[in-house]
Amino acid sequence: MEERDIFSIEVGEEDAGKRLDKFLAEKMQNRFSRAFLQRLIRDGNVLVDGSSRKNHYTIEAGERIEVVVTSPSESDVMAENIPLDIVYEDADLLVVNKAADMVVHPAPGNYSGTLVNALLAHCRNLSGIGGVVKPGIVHRLDKGTSGLLVVAKSDMSHRNLSKQFKAKAAKRVYVALVKGVVRFDNGIIEAPLARDRRDRKKMAVDFEGEKSRRAITRYHVLERFKDSTLLEIVLGTGRTHQVRVHMAHIGYPVLGDATYGGGSDGLKRPMLHAKTLGFVHPATAKYMEFTSSLPRDMEELIEKKKRL
Numbered sequence: 001m002e003e004r005d006i007f008s009i010e011v012g013e014e015d016a017g018k019r020l021d022k023f024l025a026e027k028m029q030n031r032f033s034r035a036f037l038q039r040l041i042r043d044g045n046v047l048v049d050g051s052s053r054k055n056h057y058t059i060e061a062g063e064r065i066e067v068v069v070t071s072p073s074e075s076d077v078m079a080e081n082i083p084l085d086i087v088y089e090d091a092d093l094l095v096v097n098k099a100a101d102m103v104v105h106p107a108p109g110n111y112s113g114t115l116v117n118a119l120l121a122h123c124r125n126l127s128g129i130g131g132v133v134k135p136g137i138v139h140r141l142d143k144g145t146s147g148l149l150v151v152a153k154s155d156m157s158h159r160n161l162s163k164q165f166k167a168k169a170a171k172r173v174y175v176a177l178v179k180g181v182v183r184f185d186n187g188i189i190e191a192p193l194a195r196d197r198r199d200r201k202k203m204a205v206d207f208e209g210e211k212s213r214r215a216i217t218r219y220h221v222l223e224r225f226k227d228s229t230l231l232e233i234v235l236g237t238g239r240t241h242q243v244r245v246h247m248a249h250i251g252y253p254v255l256g257d258a259t260y261g262g263g264s265d266g267l268k269r270p271m272l273h274a275k276t277l278g279f280v281h282p283a284t285a286k287y288m289e290f291t292s293s294l295p296r297d298m299e300e301l302i303e304k305k306k307r308l
Helices: 020-027 035-043 115-124 155-166 242-249 296-306
Strands: 004-010 047-050 064-072 085-088 093-098 146-152 171-179 186-190 193-197 203-205 217-226 227-233 272-280 286-293
Touching: 020 035, 020 064, 020 171, 035 047, 035 064, 035 296, 085 286, 146 155, 155 272, 171 242, 171 296, 186 242, 186 272, 203 242, 227 242, 227 296
Parallel strands: 146 272
Antiparallel strands: 004 064, 047 064, 085 093, 093 146, 171 227, 171 272, 186 217, 193 203, 217 227, 272 286
8 A cells, every 4th residue: 555644734814925836945945955846836736726737826824734645666667877885795685885964765855865775776676675656675774874774685694694784783883972971981871762752753761652662872972172072882672763762862962953952053964974884794604793883974074063
């Protein structure tokens, strides 16, 4: 069955007279691009009081606009010749150093330019367990997070690696620059996570929710600055937005993370990097570990913090 998200917005007096596409771009800028919304309008997936309109339609106060967004289909997932930073590759898997601005797989609003689009152009064969939208994807990183990610080329590799991640046997170490001076050198955050009850696009610490899932994050202070701290973070579990939500929960949000309270200094993304990735190779049964250097934007910000 096709999955759909429906967003409903009522036009206020202050927005009357605006173009439909411009209005939606303003209201939904944190979710979708204007180009994507224009495509939805052209395809008849935006209704104004129940009727489809053109991009240039002039909206009126009191009108109700419904935006219908469907999950990408096989026809939306195309191979694209996008450069990849491949750290390791063999017949069973590859390890990629993902850029901070790259989405891992296609989703509403991001049908192209993703890691999957690039992988489809690079590899003839990828594991099919994730379906047409997530071929080979064993785990993921948020769009704004840079660093190491393993991709499975065969179903055997995919199943084996997934078991390692589920059993917490895979090693994942992050480096984060957080807002504020962390008091203790080491710490463990154990707080269950669930979808934010007020905003389903976000995650939140929720001790009482029926769908809350156990989450554990360990941190170690690498260096303290005047207004921030450089941390090494080890995941005990791998929940969506885990590091970002946990650090915000204890009062030290990741710098640049506007979603969870760390937005500042004009940063364009959270200062979070997946530095180390280790796992047992599915075919050889040998342990492999990879390390990625910090990206330039994080290095430059750290140097700036040292001079304060």
